[in-house]
Amino acid sequence: MTQDELKKAAALAALDYVPEGAVIGVGTGSTVNHFIDGLAGIRSRIAGAVSSSEASSARLRAYGIPLVELTNVDELPVYVDGADEIDGGFAMIKGGGGALTREKIVAAVSRRFVCICDASKKVATLGCFPLPVEVIPMAARHVSRELAALGGKPVLREGFTTDNGNLILDVHGLAITDPRGFETRVNQIVGVVTNGLFAHRGADVLLLAAPGGVERFERG
Numbered sequence: 001m002t003q004d005e006l007k008k009a010a011a012l013a014a015l016d017y018v019p020e021g022a023v024i025g026v027g028t029g030s031t032v033n034h035f036i037d038g039l040a041g042i043r044s045r046i047a048g049a050v051s052s053s054e055a056s057s058a059r060l061r062a063y064g065i066p067l068v069e070l071t072n073v074d075e076l077p078v079y080v081d082g083a084d085e086i087d088g089g090f091a092m093i094k095g096g097g098g099a100l101t102r103e104k105i106v107a108a109v110s111r112r113f114v115c116i117c118d119a120s121k122k123v124a125t126l127g128c129f130p131l132p133v134e135v136i137p138m139a140a141r142h143v144s145r146e147l148a149a150l151g152g153k154p155v156l157r158e159g160f161t162t163d164n165g166n167l168i169l170d171v172h173g174l175a176i177t178d179p180r181g182f183e184t185r186v187n188q189i190v191g192v193v194t195n196g197l198f199a200h201r202g203a204d205v206l207l208l209a210a211p212g213g214v215e216r217f218e219r220g
């Protein structure tokens with residue numbers, strides 16, 4: 001199976017977690033695109049979706065799935081999203097597509113985070129994938145220096161602007177042994193909007209697709 005076929009298998013398994021009649025949270029990325037495609041087949045069963053990016057909104061809209069503003073919702077029963085890496089404690093690095101801030105906001109109001117991944121995303125220690133950090137443009141040099149002082153090698157994502165009008169620094173060379181502590185530490189740098197560590201709000205369910213099938217893991 002190709003990596004994309006594995007992503008699709010994980011994404012379709014997440015349809016089991018979509019409650020009847022609910023408004024659900026929808027993430028961003030190539031794995032989530034498969035989920036949205038699957039959701040289209042059951043769209044009459046849901047009330048709508050809160051989207052985490054302009055890209056996902058466009059795909060949901062194309063299928064006629066009603067978009068709901070997060071400002072009109074207090075809580076979502078489930079949020080389905082991919083990850084760039086996930087560790088054994090259900091902490092993740094996200095934001096490879098630059099959608100980390102809206103993803104973190106939608107995840108924060110969701111009761112259950114269902115993470116959909118192919119098996120290559122499962123790691124012992126987070127950080128092989130460069131950690132995305134969204135920054136206010138005027139703070140980019142300052143934040144870069146601070147991240148370097150923490151031991152990383154920040155690289156500006158050239159030619160990329162987030163849906164919020166900000167920049168992304170991708171931090172290479174990290175081995176994140178304390179995901180919660182590092183998430184907090186990076187958030188304290190002035191000028192950082194969000195970082196791509198989802199440790200304080202990690203996944204609740206992991207659907208991990210390997211050639212032998214989709215394994216389901218639940219946080220205890």
Ligand SMILES: O=C[C@H](O)[C@H](O)[C@H](O)COP(=O)(O)O
Pocket residue numbers: 027028029030031032081082083084094095096097098099100103
């Ligand atoms: O900003 C993008 C998101 O965090 C994605 O969920 C993440 O990058 C995984 O993307 P993909 O499903 O394309 O591997």
